[in-house]
Amino acid sequence: MFETLNAHSDPESVRKAAREGFLNGPTAGLASGFVQVNLVILPEADAAGFLRFCQANPKPCPLLAVSEPGSRICKALAADLDIARDVPGYRIYRNGVVSESAADVAGEWRDDLVTFALGCSFTFEHALMQAGLRVRHIEQGRNVPMYQTSVPLTSAGGFSGKLVVSMRPFAAADAIRAIQITTRYPQVHGAPVHLGDPSLIGISDLNAPDYGDFVSVGDDEIPVFWACGVTPQQVLVDSGVEFAITHRPGHMLVTDIPDNSLALF
Structure with missing residues (x-):
């Protein structure tokens, strides 16, 4: 079974x-x-x-x-x-x-x-695939790549830290469609927080995720980053x-x- x-x-x-x-x-x-x-x-x-x-x-x-x-x-x-x-x-x-x-x-x-x-x-990935978009880590049978960033969070309740993001690569037209789709799902992170140059949010090497598995990004693709639910895990350590x-x-x-x-x- x-x-x-x-x-x-x-x-x-x-x-x-x-x-x-x-x-x-x-x-x-x-x-x-x-x-x-x-x-x-x-x-x-x-x-x-x-x-x-x-x-x-x-x-x-x-x-x-x-x-x-x-x-x-x-x-x-x-x-x-x-x-x-x-x-x-x-x-x-x-x-x-x-x-x-x-x-x-x-x-x-x-x-x-x-x-x-x-x-x-992971919840909005079903909507992405229903729209015909390819989700790389699912295609490759891997965990999604996740990265620590330099983006500070709002401290509250004795907890503080920096944002962790997940990444999915898309061609430019597909990235626009992915933004439109995920915007509909704010309760599961919603629209991306960044796309393009990872160094602008403190990520030095896309090939070395802090969590999850590496997935390739094609020359014609843009890395798209969403806020990630692993963020609290890093916050627990930092706090x-x-x-x-x-x-x-x-x-x-x-x-x-x-x-x-x-x-x-």
């Missing part, structure tokens, strides 16, 4: 595959048509501050849902859901450092943990949080929310 996971898979099957240990790779291209989310899981003592940070930085941190403290379910995301087990890979942070990766975090769960679900650009859990970059929680429900028009 799980060997056939692909764009046509339903969200529950993807979550079940992750829960049972059969899926441990990136979720780009899986369960097309359904929203994928980034996760940030923090103790309740830090949750109010992080909420203010998201509100101050809606482009990289578009907030879709917040759980009750200690709850491993969130009906706003899916009916059959275990937040501690339904992601293909997690990161655990201790004292501002990524201390380990894990296939599930049930053993780390605490009664005071609050889950923040943030929009992910030195005592304890936190996130997804591994590119290893998202697949929800039951249809993509088109987030489109503005």
